[in-house]
Amino acid sequence: MGLLSIIRKIKRKEKEMRILMVGLDNSGKTTIVLRINGEDTSVISPTLGFNIKTIKYDKYILNIWDVGGQRTIRSYWRNYFEQTDGLVWVVDSSDVRRLEDCKMELDNLLKEERLSGASLLILANKQDIQGALTPNEIAKVLNLDAMDRTRHWKIVGCSAYTGEGLLEGFDWLVQDVASRIYILD
Amino acid sequence: MEEDQSKSRTKDIRDESLDPITEKKQAAMLERLSNLHQSRLQESISRKTDNSSPLESTKSFLDRFSEAKRSIQDELDRCRLVSDPESKGRLKSDLEQLSMSIAELEKLVSENSYFLPSYEIRSSLTSISELKERLENANSMLLPKKKFAFKNKAAKKDQNNATSTAETGASDSVSVDIKAPETILPEKLNIQIRDSPGFRNRVDAVLVKHFKSSGKGDFTLSDLKSCEVRLTGRLRAVFIHRLKSCRVFVGPVLGSILIEEVEDCLFMLASHQIRIHHARNTDFYLRVRSRPIVEDSSSVRFAPYHLSYEGLDKDLQDSGLDGDTGNWGNVDDFRWLRAVQSPNWSILPEDERVSIVKISSAETCSEDS
Ligand SMILES: Nc1nc2c(ncn2[C@@H]2O[C@H](COP(=O)(O)OP(=O)(O)O)[C@@H](O)[C@H]2O)c(=O)[nH]1
Ligand SMILES: [Mg+2]
Numbered sequence: 001m002g003l004l005s006i007i008r009k010i011k012r013k014e015k016e017m018r019i020l021m022v023g024l025d026n027s028g029k030t031t032i033v034l035r036i037n038g039e040d041t042s043v044i045s046p047t048l049g050f051n052i053k054t055i056k057y058d059k060y061i062l063n064i065w066d067v068g069g070q071r072t073i074r075s076y077w078r079n080y081f082e083q084t085d086g087l088v089w090v091v092d093s094s095d096v097r098r099l100e101d102c103k104m105e106l107d108n109l110l111k112e113e114r115l116s117g118a119s120l121l122i123l124a125n126k127q128d129i130q131g132a133l134t135p136n137e138i139a140k141v142l143n144l145d146a147m148d149r150t151r152h153w154k155i156v157g158c159s160a161y162t163g164e165g166l167l168e169g170f171d172w173l174v175q176d177v178a179s180r181i182y183i184l185d
Numbered sequence: 186m187e188e189d190q191s192k193s194r195t196k197d198i199r200d201e202s203l204d205p206i207t208e209k210k211q212a213a214m215l216e217r218l219s220n221l222h223q224s225r226l227q228e229s230i231s232r233k234t235d236n237s238s239p240l241e242s243t244k245s246f247l248d249r250f251s252e253a254k255r256s257i258q259d260e261l262d263r264c265r266l267v268s269d270p271e272s273k274g275r276l277k278s279d280l281e282q283l284s285m286s287i288a289e290l291e292k293l294v295s296e297n298s299y300f301l302p303s304y305e306i307r308s309s310l311t312s313i314s315e316l317k318e319r320l321e322n323a324n325s326m327l328l329p330k331k332k333f334a335f336k337n338k339a340a341k342k343d344q345n346n347a348t349s350t351a352e353t354g355a356s357d358s359v360s361v362d363i364k365a366p367e368t369i370l371p372e373k374l375n376i377q378i379r380d381s382p383g384f385r386n387r388v389d390a391v392l393v394k395h396f397k398s399s400g401k402g403d404f405t406l407s408d409l410k411s412c413e414v415r416l417t418g419r420l421r422a423v424f425i426h427r428l429k430s431c432r433v434f435v436g437p438v439l440g441s442i443l444i445e446e447v448e449d450c451l452f453m454l455a456s457h458q459i460r461i462h463h464a465r466n467t468d469f470y471l472r473v474r475s476r477p478i479v480e481d482s483s484s485v486r487f488a489p490y491h492l493s494y495e496g497l498d499k500d501l502q503d504s505g506l507d508g509d510t511g512n513w514g515n516v517d518d519f520r521w522l523r524a525v526q527s528p529n530w531s532i533l534p535e536d537e538r539v540s541i542v543k544i545s546s547a548e549t550c551s552e553d554s
Contacts, residue, residue, distance in 0.1 A: 025460065026441055026443050026458075026460060042474070042505065043457075043474050043475050044457075044458065044475055045458070045475040045476040045478075045517070046458060046460055046475070046476075046478045046517075046519075051306075052294065052295045052306065054295055054296055063292075063295050082317075083288075092422075094381065094403045094421075094422050095422075095424065095443070096379075096380060096381050097405070097407070097424060097426065126421075126422070126440070128401065128421070129401060129402065129403050129421045129422055129440070130401040130402040130403075130421075131381055131382065131402055131403060132403075161440075162215075163215050
């Protein structure tokens with residue numbers, strides 16, 4: 001039996017999912033994770049390295065890895081790819097200048113073989129900011145229509161401030177991952 | 186389609202005042218999220234009271250962690266040294282067992298991460314990736330025929346790119362799909378994106394703008410030289426890019442201020458988060474809720490916010506920025522991860538600070554004018 005199948009089996013037993021949060025620095029990853037977890041979001045310092053949260057969500061245990069987006073540490077993202085079931089790519093919808101950078105980093109990430117099976121949720125965050133690009137516009141800039149056919153993905157507009165869109169996004173992600181991994185239950 | 190639904194939703198929250206239904210929905214949403222948290226806390230408390238509780242102290246975590254780490258290392262060493270055929274036959278399953286032990290260890294860290302100090306999390310995870318690296322080395326050394334990998338297709342590419350991995354220092358030597366960033370040129374975006382509001386490409390100008398106190402917008406300052414900028418009222422986000430020899434005074438920002446490439450400037454800013462990249466020879470007068478960060482910067486100095494305009498106190502209060510947290514001086518240099526003070530930033534000596542900066546309302550023209 002391959003190592004992969006052993007690990008999948010363990011995970012299936014415990015109904016665990018491993019979710020990786022990535023995106024440029026300042027996009028709102030940490031705020032989103034705390035918000036989903038119902039925690040205080042009034043003081044958040046920029047993330048050095050990473051935070052890990054274990055969250056119970058429906059009948060699943062999510063291990064959420066919130067990885068710092070600073071340029072100096074983006075090359076470390078790959079250390080977290082192994083066994084990732086769900087990928088959340090967070091976009092600051094008001095940061096028009098860095099959208100190109102954002103597209104490039106996302107494209108690079110999706111080339112990563114170890115992530116090829118992971119479901120992809122794109123959160124167009126900060127929709128509460130007047131003038132933020134809509135999820136439609138973000139989808140165009142990121143050229144999501146050109147995505148590999150085999151990839152399961154969805155883009156959702158959200159705001160970590162108001163909380164809107166977050167549950168819609170995570171509900172989809174968890175369901176999508178569950179339908180792939182726990183199908184044999 | 187998926188994207189279409191989100192469009193109407195985003196329209197709702199962009200309206201200046203929320204309609205009652207949306208407001209109610211949002212309140213319900215926040216409540217649902219906070220209930221989740223409450224029930225989790227409850228669970229954690231009840232877990233604490235029965236004896237199967239997780240290790241809720243750093244010390245016992247560290248003890249358990251280092252014990253597990255040591256036994257994994259010992260087992261790895263043993264595997265490397267086996268020579269008799271019988272043990273060799275068992276190697277594959279032994280190594281698989283080791284991989285599971287490492288996964289267990291990773292889970293231990295994750296489960297305890299909510300109370301562990303971030304330094305401990307960081308060093309634990311560094312240890313784990315070292316163990317993984319050693320395991321993968323052992324795998325490729327001891328089981329040469331069947332390559333250890335979580336993927337098969339990329340195996341061929343791996344060999345071609347082997348040198349680039351070494352350069353980028355990935356800790357797991359088997360995976361090499363990422364190319365060096367400079368080999369991937371960003372395709373030019375072929376769709377026209379509207380620019381966000383801002384002051385751009387100006388020299389020797391005084392740039393003044395007032396925002397409504399219900400401010401929900403963002404604003405950009407970019408490519409300015411020898412300018413003085415005064416932004417009063419409230420904003421949700423500010424982006425600052427490529428400024429030289431400028432003086433910049435900004436009212437409270439509910440979200441974050443992102444600063445890149447500034448030189449010989451003075452900034453007076455109030456915000457929930459302030460991130461400073463590539464700044465040189467610049468003074469920052471800050472009111473900030475979280476710890477400001479600097480990255481790739483030098484000769485930057487910090488002092489408390491010292492601005493005054495009519496209505497500022499109310500604006501600060503409405504933005505959750507009333508009362509100084511003292512964080513203006515708690516700067517984290519992301520390029521300097523040692524306990525001793527970073528040489529890149531310092532506290533601005535009191536006798537070198539500017540006195541309070543007043544902006545009279547006559548000077549500020551309205552956003553709508
Ligand atoms: N207006 C607004 N600001 C947000 C939102 N989400 C996050 N922010 C702000 O954006 C900044 C960066 O957030 P953070 O979670 O630290 O980003 P990270 O670097 O991706 O983890 C913080 O100042 C947040 O308050 C949002 O939905 N709306
Ligand atoms: Mg963060």
